[in-house]
Amino acid sequence: MTTEVRVRVCPQGPVLVRGAQRVLDEDGVEHLVTRPVVAVCACDRSARKPWCDGTHKSVRSDRT
Amino acid sequence: MSVELPESCGPVSHRVRETLLGRATSNPLVMKDQSVTCDRDAQLALWTVYELSYRGFAGVHAGREWDPEVVALRLGLEDRFEGELRDATRARVSAELDVGGDVGDVVLRMARDAEGPNLSAFLRREATRAQLVDFLRERSVQQLKESDPQAFLVPRLTGAAKVALAELQYDEFGAGRPATLHQQLYADALASSGLDPAYGAYVNDVSAVSLASANVMSLFCLNRRLLAAGVGHFAAFEASSSVPSRRIAAGLERVGLDGAVRYFDEHVEADAVHEQIAARDLCGALVAGDPKAVNEVLFGAACTSYLDCLSGTELMARWTGDTGPRDHQQTPVMAS
Numbered sequence: 388m389t390t391e392v393r394v395r396v397c398p399q400g401p402v403l404v405r406g407a408q409r410v411l412d413e414d415g416v417e418h419l420v421t422r423p424v425v426a427v428c429a430c431d432r433s434a435r436k437p438w439c440d441g442t443h444k445s446v447r448s449d450r451t
Numbered sequence: 452m453s454v455e456l457p458e459s460c461g462p463v464s465h466r467v468r469e470t471l472l473g474r475a476t477s478n479p480l481v482m483k484d485q486s487v488t489c490d491r492d493a494q495l496a497l498w499t500v501y502e503l504s505y506r507g508f509a510g511v512h513a514g515r516e517w518d519p520e521v522v523a524l525r526l527g528l529e530d531r532f533e534g535e536l537r538d539a540t541r542a543r544v545s546a547e548l549d550v551g552g553d554v555g556d557v558v559l560r561m562a563r564d565a566e567g568p569n570l571s572a573f574l575r576r577e578a579t580r581a582q583l584v585d586f587l588r589e590r591s592v593q594q595l596k597e598s599d600p601q602a603f604l605v606p607r608l609t610g611a612a613k614v615a616l617a618e619l620q621y622d623e624f625g626a627g628r629p630a631t632l633h634q635q636l637y638a639d640a641l642a643s644s645g646l647d648p649a650y651g652a653y654v655n656d657v658s659a660v661s662l663a664s665a666n667v668m669s670l671f672c673l674n675r676r677l678l679a680a681g682v683g684h685f686a687a688f689e690a691s692s693s694v695p696s697r698r699i700a701a702g703l704e705r706v707g708l709d710g711a712v713r714y715f716d717e718h719v720e721a722d723a724v725h726e727q728i729a730a731r732d733l734c735g736a737l738v739a740g741d742p743k744a745v746n747e748v749l750f751g752a753a754c755t756s757y758l759d760c761l762s763g764t765e766l767m768a769r770w771t772g773d774t775g776p777r778d779h780q781q782t783p784v785m786a787s
Contacts, residue, residue, distance in 0.1 A: 400727055422721065423618060423622060424618065426720070426723045440697055441719070441722070
C-alpha cells in the first residue's frame with residue numbers, strides 16, 4: 388500500500404508534510420516521522436533540524 | 452476521580468459554592484465595581500461554574516450545570532469578563548485590522564509581536580528551581596485540561612476549518628497513544644517536580660490571572676456566539692508556544708527538573724506544526740467562509756497576548772519584585 392505524501396510550503400515558515408514515514412536530512416540521515424503532520428525547517432536556522440522549532444520567527448523577512 | 456469543590460475566597464465564589472451545594476440564600480449578590488479579570492473571587496467563581504461542563508465536582512449534582520440560578524451567575528460574570536477583554540484589546544484589534552493582510556499572517560504577527568516581559572527567557576536563564584515549580588503550578592489549571600475547551604468548537608465548524616481543528620486535537624489528545632495525551636504529559640511534569648498532578652489540585656492556590664487564562668477558553672468555547680474568538684484565541688495560543696517551550700525546557704533542565712522537560716520538549720515541535728495549521732487552515736478557512744468573522748478572530752488572538760502579558764507581569768513581579776499589575780488593581784489596557 389502506498390501512502391499519499393502531501394507537502395505544503397508556509398510563507399516565511401516551515402514546510403508541512405503529511406503522510407510521510409521518514410524525512411531525509413541534507414546529510415542523507417533518516418528521521419522517523421512520529422506525528423500525523425510534521426513541520427520541516429525551511430529557514431536553515433532550527434536547532435532541531437530537520438524539524439522546525441519556530442526559530443524562523445526571529446529571522447526578519449526583510450533580510451531575505 | 453472527582454474534584455473537590457473549591458473553597459470560596461469572597462462573596463461571589465461563596466455564592467457559587469452555596470448554590471452548588473443546594474443551600475438556598477436570598478441575600479442579593481452585590482459585586483464590587485472593579486475588574487473581574489484580576490479578581491480571584493470572580494475568577495474562581497467562574498472557573499467553578501465552568502467546571503460543571505467539564506468534569507464536575509464530588510458532592511455536586513451534575514444537573515446543576517443548567518440550574519437557572521447557576522446559569523444566571525455565570526452569565527453575569529461572563530458579561531463583565533468579556534466586556535473587560537473587549538475594552539482591553541479594542542485598540543490592538545483595530546490597529547491590526549488597519550494593517551490588514553491574510554488572517555493567518557496577522558494572527559502569527561500578533562503572537563510574535565506580543566507585549567509584556569519575556570517570561571520564558573527569565574525561566575530559561577535566571578529562574579530558581581522554586582520559581583520554575585511555581586510556574587508549573589500556576590499553569591496547571593489550564594494545562595491539565597489542555598485542548599478540552601476547544602473540543603467544544605468542533606461541531607460548530609464546517610469543512611476545512613473543522614478538519615484543521617480535528618487534526619490538531621488528534622495530536623493534542625495523544626495521537627492514538629494514551630501515554631502521550633498532552634494533559635497526561637503535564638500531569639507527569641507536575642508529579643516529577645514534587646507537585647500534585649491531580650486535576651484541580653491547585654485551583655485554591657493559583658492567581659486570578661492564571662484562572663482567567665483558563666476561563667477565557669471556556670468563555671469562548673462554551674458560548675457558540677464566540678466561536679470565532681475561540682478559534683483566534685487558540686491559534687494565537689499555539690503560536691505563542693513553540694519558542695517559549697524551548698526556553699522553558701532549557702530552564703527546567705538547568706535546575707535539574709528533568710522529569711518536567713518532556714512536556715515542553717514535545718511542544719517545541721508539536722506547536723511549530725500546530726501554529727501553522729491553526730493560523731492558516733483553521734482561521735483561514737473560517738474567515739474564507741465568513742469574512743466578517745475576522746474581527747472576532749483577532750479579538751480572540753488579542754486576548755491571548757493580553758492575558759499572557761498580565762500573567763508574565765504578575766509572575767515577574769512576584770519573583771523579582773518589579774512592580775506591575777496585581778490583584779485588585781485597575782486592569783491595564785493593552786496598547787495598540
